[in-house]
Amino acid sequence: MTALDPLSRRRFLAATGATGAAAALAATAPPASAAPAPVVDKFPFPTGNRARVLVTGDAGTGLPAQWAVADAIRSVHRDQPFDLALGLGDNIYESGPHGSGDGQFADKFENPNHGLDFPWVMVQGNHDNSAIVPGDGGWLLRGDDEVAYHGLSRRWWMPSRYYSVRIPEDDPVVEFFVLDLNPLAAYIPPLFVDYWAVHGQFMTEQRAWLDRAIADSPARWKIACTHHPYLSNGSHGDAGEYDGIPLEPMNGVHAKRFYEDHVVGRCQFILSGHDHSLQVLDPTVASKGTRQIVSGAAGKNSHGKSSRPDRANLYQNFDDVGFMTMDLSADSVRLRAYTVDIPTAAPTLAFDRRL
Numbered sequence: 001m002t003a004l005d006p007l008s009r010r011r012f013l014a015a016t017g018a019t020g021a022a023a024a025l026a027a028t029a030p031p032a033s034a035a036p037a038p039v040v041d042k043f044p045f046p047t048g049n050r051a052r053v054l055v056t057g058d059a060g061t062g063l064p065a066q067w068a069v070a071d072a073i074r075s076v077h078r079d080q081p082f083d084l085a086l087g088l089g090d091n092i093y094e095s096g097p098h099g100s101g102d103g104q105f106a107d108k109f110e111n112p113n114h115g116l117d118f119p120w121v122m123v124q125g126n127h128d129n130s131a132i133v134p135g136d137g138g139w140l141l142r143g144d145d146e147v148a149y150h151g152l153s154r155r156w157w158m159p160s161r162y163y164s165v166r167i168p169e170d171d172p173v174v175e176f177f178v179l180d181l182n183p184l185a186a187y188i189p190p191l192f193v194d195y196w197a198v199h200g201q202f203m204t205e206q207r208a209w210l211d212r213a214i215a216d217s218p219a220r221w222k223i224a225c226t227h228h229p230y231l232s233n234g235s236h237g238d239a240g241e242y243d244g245i246p247l248e249p250m251n252g253v254h255a256k257r258f259y260e261d262h263v264v265g266r267c268q269f270i271l272s273g274h275d276h277s278l279q280v281l282d283p284t285v286a287s288k289g290t291r292q293i294v295s296g297a298a299g300k301n302s303h304g305k306s307s308r309p310d311r312a313n314l315y316q317n318f319d320d321v322g323f324m325t326m327d328l329s330a331d332s333v334r335l336r337a338y339t340v341d342i343p344t345a346a347p348t349l350a351f352d353r354r355l
Helices: 006-017 021-026 064-079 104-110 140-149 201-216 253-262
Strands: 051-056 084-087 120-122 163-167 174-178 221-225 269-272 278-281 291-295 313-317 321-329 332-341 346-354
Touching: 051 064, 051 291, 064 321, 064 332, 064 346, 120 174, 174 201, 201 253, 278 332, 278 346, 291 321, 313 332, 313 346
Parallel strands: 051 084, 084 120, 174 221, 221 269, 269 291
Antiparallel strands: 051 321, 163 174, 278 291, 278 313, 321 332, 332 346
């Protein structure tokens, strides 16, 4: 199929949703049961009172850009070892896996990341849940294959579609709250399956879980990890205005409400991908002091495309591939952004600041 720009793609999918998409969406109901995956010996999480975290997103292409970024990460890791990684979604381009044994997990995750032997805390993205057009987010059961892969990989950490990780487990410095907002932000909204609906079982349980988990967290730093951003100066834009679409729910208005009801003012940071860029945005009045960070350039860049290039930020780059790192301790967060030259895989430190 010829590639569509975001506006055309959403219009195409809206029309499809009234006809042939119904059958695909009907297949997104939760399964009655699932066979347990074999448990493997996972790489351990750090136990100290500091954590050095790799932050990547939108990596899983298997193409030279992903390998160049991974090579650059390995060079940084040799000098300053990472304790864990955050993979902010779109882990398996272009349409997600076909079962937990799909060879794409090797081609687009394990092989590019060889030698990066630490836990990778993984987030679900829209491309991981494709139905008709790559990235439509319309086949939500496909993401369950990524959950099942948790039992097959030492690196890949995704025990559920949403979950949290405390570092360290006892007396944590940081707690990462991994969220799955795909039902609220899909190009094909799940209109025909109550389980995935805006106020269906999946999202209702996730909201209740998140409220309890944040309230009960003793961590100094509380960080929401998502694929779809709350705020973005990139081409997809802000929740509630995704891709400049005025039509609800395709503009992500329900994702916006989720963030404002359950995340902003309660977590210090939101880390997201989706836009293939590197952004460190300033908090806004609406974000109640929560800072949005976008790291979605580990496999693709935005070719300079932006929706709000002038909105207040500490750093943004829409032209290069790259990644970020966070050094977390009880009293500080140090964020770095690296751009990567694809032909040489050389990393360049482009941003370095304590937040």
